[in-house]
Amino acid sequence: MRKPCCHKESTNKGAWSKQEDQKLIDYIQVHGEGCWSSIPKAAGLYRCGKSCRLRWLNYLRPDIKRGVFGQDEEDLIIKLHALLGNRWSLIAGRLPGRTDNEVKNYWNSHIKRKLINMGIDPNNHKLHVHQIHATSASSSVSMKNDHRVSPYFKCYDAVNDEVLFSTCSDKKETTMVSSSNLNLDLTIALPSPRVDIVEDKPTPNSESRTERKETIHAWL
DNA sequence: AATAATAACAACCGCCGGCTG
DNA sequence: TCAGCCGGCGGTTGTTATTAT
Structure with missing residues (x-):
């Protein structure tokens, strides 16, 4: 049985705060999208890598087109x-x-x-x-x-x-x-x-x- | 104005396949 | 060859906003 990826109790869950967003953005702008599993620690985030990836890909990426679908x-x-x-x-x-x-x-x-x-x-x-x-x-x-x-x-x-x-x-x-x-x-x-x-x-x-x-x- | 119902969206969960040692 | 890690994906749930009663 595989361990869940976010088994640490210290890992945050739920909505991302602005500070967390900024940390992730800052880190990726400097280092790029690298190994997601190591990004949380490197960026000083108490999130699992999956959560960081999802947040970046679905919300923070600069090329995301938000708003109403045409x-x-x-x-x-x-x-x-x-x-x-x-x-x-x-x-x-x-x-x-x-x-x-x-x-x-x-x-x-x-x-x-x-x-x-x-x-x-x-x-x-x-x-x-x-x-x-x-x-x-x-x-x-x-x-x-x-x-x-x-x-x-x-x-x-x-x-x-x-x-x-x-x-x-x-x-x-x-x-x-x-x-x-x-x-x-x-x-x-x-x-x-x-x-x-x-x-x-x-x-x-x-x-x-x-x-x-x-x-x-x-x-x- | 208060409450309930519904819609919209963000995030999590679990599974799968690829990669690597 | 195989076990374990990791990233990616789709389904689902939780939360917030909006609308109806």
Whole structure:
């Protein structure tokens, strides 16, 4: 049984104080991101290395872009999630200045709920058939007109197990032009056996990490 | 104005894979 | 070859802020 990394009772937990932040910033500005396990002691912090790493990567790094996610970013997150599942670090890697934690939080607090409200399963981006009937009968117009609708999803007939139609946001092209910072070109050549991105299984969790990494590297 | 409910975000936990001695 | 350390990742929890009643 491995010891927890933060077993020392003298290790601080919880929110970081301004003094702690400054110590970490000062240290990294002078010495760079080195060995995280040795940084706390060297910087005079009563934190574990993991905590320092997380604080730096998610909050203190100077290149972090804070604030509200733009529509471009939200669209991209949804597209990437449809492709990659909960691989937040990979998704964040395509969003300059955003961290995996931030993307994950944004997904869980904003996008997920939005998709659910639209009748889209956030796990597989499928719109179930009873929802399709409802939306096609009454709200297809609003879906068309509302560009905040998931920019990439397939409507899925759960009964017949088939994709009824798929759509992408017609905003795609303009976002690609308007946001030069974002790599929105998702014209990814998927390996032939893995083209069905609405596939339920295997889920990300059912693959080994090695397999997942190999697959993703092949895609990206 | 007080309280409850909900949303948003920061941080922790535990697992995994890579690396090294 | 293998055990242990370390960094990275995703899931989850805790705290604070905001909104509704």
